[in-house]
Every structure is written in structure tokens, then in C-alpha cells.
Amino acid sequence: MAKTTLKKVHGYLAEFESAVDVYHASEQIRDAGFSRWDVHTPYPVHGLNEAMGVKRSILPWFVFFGGATGTTTAFSLAFITQVLIYPTIVQAKPTNIFTTPAFFPIMFELTILFSAFTTLFGCFALMGLPRWNHPLFASKQFKKFSDDTFIVCIEARDPKFHQAETKAFLEQVGGKNIELVEDEL
Amino acid sequence: MAQTATVSTPSTPRILEREPLVLNNRNYGWITNRICGIVENRQPALWWWLFVPSVCLTVIMASCFAYLISTGVGVWGQKQPVAWAWDITNFVFWIGIGHAGTLISAILFLTRQKWRTAVNRASEAMTLFAVMCAGLFPAFHVGRVWMVWFLAPVPNANAIWQNFKSPLLWDVFAVSTYFTVSVLFWFLGLVPDLATLRDRCKPGIRKMLYGFFALGWRGGNRQWNHYEMAYLLLAALSTPLVLSVHSVVSFDFATSIVPGWHTTIFPPYFVAGAIFGGFAMVLTLMIPVRKIYGLEDLITSKHIDNMAKIILLTGTIVGYAYCMELFMAYYSGNPYEGQAFLLRCLYSPSSWNYYAMFFCNVIAPQVFWSKWCRKNLGAVMVVCMFVNAGMWYERYVIIVTTLERHFQPGSWRTFQPTWVDITTFVGTFGFFLMNFLLFIRFLPVIAIAEVKGVLPESDPHFDSHAERGPHEIALEEAKSGSPVAA
Known part of the structure; x- marks a missing residue:
């Protein structure tokens, strides 16, 4: 039919x-x-x-900002909780801006994580x-x-x-x- | 055919012959049929012979975890001072195996190693399954596994936040990021191949599922343009990520003050070891897969040769690290460090593990200096088995034999694994193999689109080479059926 x-x-x-x-x-x-x-x-x-x-694809621009968001998120998460609202003293390490190096691994990981998500979803969005x-x-x-x-x-x-x-x-x-x-x- | 290539006498130097990555001049259709055929046809009997036992082992593993939850973490053998034993050993062992997959998919992509295309899909799958196995151990090691969400930085009723300065929390972030990014990378690579499966399926539930996950891929060059950029970006992101993951795992040890752990060589040493052990596992899986499914033209002896060379290189780096540890124990003048290594290598009742590790990881791979051994599948498999075992011994030596001889001789104790330790670990192999077999059953085991891209005729300038190499001439001859002039 x-x-x-x-x-x-x-x-x-x-x-x-x-x-x-x-x-x-x-x-x-x-x-x-x-x-x-x-x-x-x-x-x-x-x-x-x-x-x-x-x-050339414009995807890298999205990823740059995605990654920067990840870095900032990780820094804020660690700094606000560990230094500002709940100063946590571990092994006599400082609880001020000089404690930042101890947060680098987490900042690095979240930069990669956010960038990777931006890459995948940005790529899908651009491809329709x-x-x-x-x-x-x-x-x-x-x-x-x-x-x-x-x-x-x-x-x-x-x-x-x-x-x-x-x-x-x-x-x-x-x-x-x-x-x-x-x-x- | 090679003679025809040398007949012409051009003044320019000839193109050096490279071993072709796909043998016997296979065309696109053959590649599609062969790889999709694995998914579409009935599995060989061997598949079932492997699948059923691996499901049984998975069930045993799950039962062991159920027993652990219902009884307590004491069903494992760790007692003070050995608070980290088989569980953390197994965690580091499995997470290390994953690293080869990411090395193949990311680092070899950035370094333009085209041979990676034949093995990257299966190795990435292996990465995911290995990380899944790895994640189980620390999750259950915390004791109250239902509290494991405390590791996640979410506001909770206790108003206590995680300690972001702790290497253990770094590890949580590193491993979970690694798993997530590996899944994303793997999925992106799968999309075009799922579309191939979708287009070959008869209408039905399979077509619907493949079609759903293929997202409506149409392979337009305007799509490939973004796709390739995304692939490049993910490779560039995964490269530092994979190096960071095992570095962070090594920080769990290196940032402590335990003699034998507190060394700066740990991050590079762990990363090299991870790649080393991972490649051995890739070969352990791919050599049988290639044989069973007849993929010899796609995973050639050149591929195996390359991977054997990487095992030789990383195994030698690991050997250097072992020797450097011993040297620094002596040269640092630190009596605790010196004693830790004397105990590890000579006086401790567990010191035989050190020699097992040293033989499996440093001595055994040296046979790969010989080309005959790299080309001989039996020899490659034997060495890979040594490496698989050796990398487990390495983690055991680092973790358990160090803790067995802690600062106070009064608290020394030799670790004894319980039956739960052993069956859980053996069970994870079943879980790993079960996942891998299901992957072979339902997904293309080789990246179809990527392998097509490395065929010589895939180059749009294939016709306008200033000079054709012997391989191109052979290909033209095969096409036209008569000898052609170079």
C-alpha cells in the first residue's frame, strides 16, 4: 500500500x-x-x-575554553573547600595560596576531562x-x-x-x- | 615483480620499499567483509570454550566480593604491617595493562606510526576492561564499599571535604578521568565502523542498535574534517593523561616516607613498566585473535615485530630503573633505604619474588634482540607470558615485600594470601576475558576506516607519484593482470 x-x-x-x-x-x-x-x-x-x-575545523577553540573551564573548576573546588571554607591542615602544609601546587594533579586531570568532553560533544555538534x-x-x-x-x-x-x-x-x-x-x- | 621495479634507470633515488601494512593487496571490500564477518558470522567453537569459563570466573569473582562485603575486608590476607597487599598489587597491575592501549591509540597516532591502525581498537578495548578490573580493587579495599562515594567531591552531611592534597585522591581523579577519556576516545573511533555495520545489517534489532550508536554517520568529508580534528585533539589530550595516570599511581608510594618507596624515579619507572606490561597483554590477546579469525593480512608479522621491539625497549628501561634503585639505595647513604633493598633482594623470606621479577621483566625480553624471536609467534607468546607474570611480581615486590619489613623488626610479618585473595584475582581475569570476548562478538575488532586509510591506493595522489615504489607497481599489476613498466 x-x-x-x-x-x-x-x-x-x-x-x-x-x-x-x-x-x-x-x-x-x-x-x-x-x-x-x-x-x-x-x-x-x-x-x-x-x-x-x-x-580547517574550528573545534580547537571550543576545546581551549573547555579545558580552561576544567582548570578553573578544579582550582575552585580544591581552593574553596580546602582553604576558604574549611581550612584543612594536613602534614603541616599551609592553607593559603602557597598550597596550590598540591592541587596541580587535580587541576591537570579536570583540564583533560573537560577538554575531552568538549572535544567529543563539540565535534558531534559541528558534524550535526x-x-x-x-x-x-x-x-x-x-x-x-x-x-x-x-x-x-x-x-x-x-x-x-x-x-x-x-x-x-x-x-x-x-x-x-x-x-x-x-x-x- | 621486484625486478620490474629495478629495470627503469631514473636519475632520482628510488623510493625505499616499506613493508606494506596490509598484505596481499587487499581492497576495501575485503577489509570490510573480513572484519564485519567476525561480528556477523557464527563464532567459532573456541569462542564458547573461552567464554563459558570466563563467565564462571566472573561469577566466582562477584561471589568473592559478596563474601567480602558480608564478612569484612579481613577475609583478605592483609594484616599489619602489610595493609596493602594483593588488592593494591592487582590494582596497579591492571591499570598498568591499560596503558598500552592508550599509547597505541594516542602516542603512536601523534608520532604518525601508521601500523597502529590494525591494533588500536582492540588495545583500547583492552584498556577499558583492564581499568574496570583495576577499579574494583581499591573500591572494595576501602572496606565499606557502600561509602565509596565519599571519594567524590560532593557536599555531604558531615561538612568534611576530601583532602585534595592527598595522592590517594589524585589517584581517584586520575583513574576516573583516564577511564572516561578512554571511553570517549574509543567511542569516537567506533562511530564510522558502527555505521559500516549498520549499513550491512538486515533491518531488525541489530541494525537499530548499531544505527543508534552510529548516530547517523554519513562519512561526508565535512564530517571527517571535524572528526579528524577531534581525533587529533583526543590523542593530544590522552598522551599527557596516560603519562600522568601511572605517575599519580606511583605518587601513592613515592610521596610516602617508607624506605623503598620514597624515590623520585618512580613516575618514569612506573610509566615505562605500564607500557611494557600492557604491550605484553596486547600481544597475548592479539596473536590468538589474529590466528582464530584469519586476520594475518591485517595484523602482519611486521606489527608483532614492532610491538616486540617496544617490549624490548621498555623492558630495558625497567631494568635500568631496577638497577638505578639499587645504586641509589647504596649511593644515597641512607641506612634505611639501604636496608630496605638488602632485605628485598637478599635477606627477606620473600626475596625470591625479586629474582622472579628481574628474570621475567629484564632477562626474558632480551631475546627480542633476535629477529627470529620477534618473528616467531611461539617465542613471542612465551616472552609475553613471562612479562605478564613479571609485571605482577614487580608490583608485589614493591608493595608487599617492602611493607613486610617495616621500620620496627618487632612488627615484621610475612604476608600470606588467603583463598579469597587468590580467587578474586583469578576471577578478574575471567571478567577481563569475558568483556574482551563480548567485544569481539559485537564490535569490529579492527578499526575498519583507519585500516582502509593506510592502503597505498587511499592516497588521493596515488596516481601522480613522481615514482612508483615496488608495492604500487605490484598493485597495478594485480589490477591489470599483466606486468607494467615502472
Whole structure:
């Protein structure tokens, strides 16, 4: 019982056999001025960022502030509880600012912990994950990206997208099995 | 084929041949099938032969802990002056084993050692399971395990805060951070491979679960861009972390004033020992896994050779530390330190442990100077078994034989483990193995995406090499079926 649904075009998929092919195709797609497109690969292809014109990830900035939060948290936790509100004298060590070196291990560990959490969640946020449903998953051939195929997808929301011309362009740069992917509305 | 490579006479020097990391020119599809096949096919009978006993041992371990909780920590053998005995020995032993996993996943990543890709997933899993085993011991050693939350810095009714100047609390933070960061790192690495499993599964509960944890991964280069940055950052964070964890563990001893413990060499000595023992455990696990599941093309003898070399290096560092301890005991002129080592090595009834440790950790790995031994799996396994045992002896020697001969001869006592000590420790091996077998059963044992990335044809400039090496030529020949000119 097929339901009649409204559909809109998500974009074109094109398959490439090797990293070399998809690298050269990416250079041409980049030079043709497309902006809403991506290359789905089974492993990170080094050098593809330049071929696609993708900028370096801004993740380190988030992590820097995440780590700084960790350092401050650990220092405050130790200093406030051990020095300010409940001065704890252990082995005749001072309970003032000069006791700080004894807190370094904890400050170090929490810096790493907060940075690591920021890295993981920042990375997911930048990648737009988790997102369990995506128009591309409707395509039968798309799932080959996680095995051995390099798939270029040019999205319909790209201003340069044109249903006939983009298809011809993908053929021209060497794409195979070109497929129009639709998204149910 | 190698001859074809030498026919051409270019004026530029030839590319030196490196041993390929994946043998027999396997392609992407083969790698996916082989690794996912382990998860998708029926497990060999051997898997069950190992799994059932390890579950039994886990149950025994749990029963021992239940007995300890219901009766008291006195069911273990420690009595004054040996207040830290097998439990802390086992804790340091297990936590040390974890370090090899992080070394492979983080330090070898930063140093661009591409061979790590074949073994990093399994070693990281090993890290997690080893740290889980390690964590059990101090948790139950506190005696009233239901009070263990007092270690966490949360406001409580007593209005007393933790002593943040104590190495024991540093240890709590170090180990829990280490476990958490290792889980995060491991999960990040798993995401693309879970997507591979998801895409191969038939619809059903498995597909749903793999799909859930794959988070909807689509492998787009705009995703890989952030992913690789995150991977690099986590590697850069884990590197100082792993060095700090065993350093902090060694502070538990080094910041005390007990002769034999109060030394500055402890942090580097402990870290080297941890990596040493961990690599032995990685090989102990990976050599059978490679054989049983037919992964010889991915975990090649080159990988085993590299790991054997690391064992040789770290084993020699450990040997240096042993000798330096003895030298400093003499050279410091401290009579207590000197006596502690004389007792440890010569006069104490437990001194045989010292020689067992020295033989297993320093002498046994020296056979790895020979290439034949590094390539011979039987020899590698035997040495790894020595190292596994030796690293346990090392912790036992440091902890127990030192405490047995405390300051006052009147309180000296030789430690005797009870049956609970022994069965709990043996039980943790079952727990460790059970977790590892479940990992093999349900998750890709080798990082699929990362191994694909080290194939020569994965380089987008594979076609435009100024000059092709013998491996590339062999690959092209295999593809076209006829000899090609270099």
C-alpha cells in the first residue's frame, strides 16, 4: 500500500571508484562554484579538504575554553573547600595560596576531562550528529559509502544546482550511477 | 615483480620499499567483509570454550566480593604491617595493562606510526576492561564499599571535604578521568565502523542498535574534517593523561616516607613498566585473535615485530630503573633505604619474588634482540607470558615485600594470601576475558576506516607519484593482470 506523498529533491548522488577519481572530481566541483555538496568516503581522505575547499575545523577553540573551564573548576573546588571554607591542615602544609601546587594533579586531570568532553560533544555538534534520519539514507547505493565507494552528493539547495545541468556536470567529471535523491515532505 | 621495479634507470633515488601494512593487496571490500564477518558470522567453537569459563570466573569473582562485603575486608590476607597487599598489587597491575592501549591509540597516532591502525581498537578495548578490573580493587579495599562515594567531591552531611592534597585522591581523579577519556576516545573511533555495520545489517534489532550508536554517520568529508580534528585533539589530550595516570599511581608510594618507596624515579619507572606490561597483554590477546579469525593480512608479522621491539625497549628501561634503585639505595647513604633493598633482594623470606621479577621483566625480553624471536609467534607468546607474570611480581615486590619489613623488626610479618585473595584475582581475569570476548562478538575488532586509510591506493595522489615504489607497481599489476613498466 504505497502512500502518495509529496517529495522534494534532495540532490544528486554520483559514485566514484577511487580516492584519486573523487579527488580530481572534487577539484572540478569546487572550481565550478558549488557550495552545498559533500564527498562521502569510507575513510578520511587526506588532502580532500583542500580539493573541496573546506576550511580547517574550528573545534580547537571550543576545546581551549573547555579545558580552561576544567582548570578553573578544579582550582575552585580544591581552593574553596580546602582553604576558604574549611581550612584543612594536613602534614603541616599551609592553607593559603602557597598550597596550590598540591592541587596541580587535580587541576591537570579536570583540564583533560573537560577538554575531552568538549572535544567529543563539540565535534558531534559541528558534524550535526546525532541525526538518525537523513534523506541520503533513502538511497540504495548510498550505503556503499561505508564499504568501498566514494560518493559525491550535490544538494538541491545549492544556488548553482540545476536538475539537468548538474547531472550532466557530474557525468562530465566522471561520476557513475548518478541518482536523484528525493526527500519526503 | 621486484625486478620490474629495478629495470627503469631514473636519475632520482628510488623510493625505499616499506613493508606494506596490509598484505596481499587487499581492497576495501575485503577489509570490510573480513572484519564485519567476525561480528556477523557464527563464532567459532573456541569462542564458547573461552567464554563459558570466563563467565564462571566472573561469577566466582562477584561471589568473592559478596563474601567480602558480608564478612569484612579481613577475609583478605592483609594484616599489619602489610595493609596493602594483593588488592593494591592487582590494582596497579591492571591499570598498568591499560596503558598500552592508550599509547597505541594516542602516542603512536601523534608520532604518525601508521601500523597502529590494525591494533588500536582492540588495545583500547583492552584498556577499558583492564581499568574496570583495576577499579574494583581499591573500591572494595576501602572496606565499606557502600561509602565509596565519599571519594567524590560532593557536599555531604558531615561538612568534611576530601583532602585534595592527598595522592590517594589524585589517584581517584586520575583513574576516573583516564577511564572516561578512554571511553570517549574509543567511542569516537567506533562511530564510522558502527555505521559500516549498520549499513550491512538486515533491518531488525541489530541494525537499530548499531544505527543508534552510529548516530547517523554519513562519512561526508565535512564530517571527517571535524572528526579528524577531534581525533587529533583526543590523542593530544590522552598522551599527557596516560603519562600522568601511572605517575599519580606511583605518587601513592613515592610521596610516602617508607624506605623503598620514597624515590623520585618512580613516575618514569612506573610509566615505562605500564607500557611494557600492557604491550605484553596486547600481544597475548592479539596473536590468538589474529590466528582464530584469519586476520594475518591485517595484523602482519611486521606489527608483532614492532610491538616486540617496544617490549624490548621498555623492558630495558625497567631494568635500568631496577638497577638505578639499587645504586641509589647504596649511593644515597641512607641506612634505611639501604636496608630496605638488602632485605628485598637478599635477606627477606620473600626475596625470591625479586629474582622472579628481574628474570621475567629484564632477562626474558632480551631475546627480542633476535629477529627470529620477534618473528616467531611461539617465542613471542612465551616472552609475553613471562612479562605478564613479571609485571605482577614487580608490583608485589614493591608493595608487599617492602611493607613486610617495616621500620620496627618487632612488627615484621610475612604476608600470606588467603583463598579469597587468590580467587578474586583469578576471577578478574575471567571478567577481563569475558568483556574482551563480548567485544569481539559485537564490535569490529579492527578499526575498519583507519585500516582502509593506510592502503597505498587511499592516497588521493596515488596516481601522480613522481615514482612508483615496488608495492604500487605490484598493485597495478594485480589490477591489470599483466606486468607494467615502472
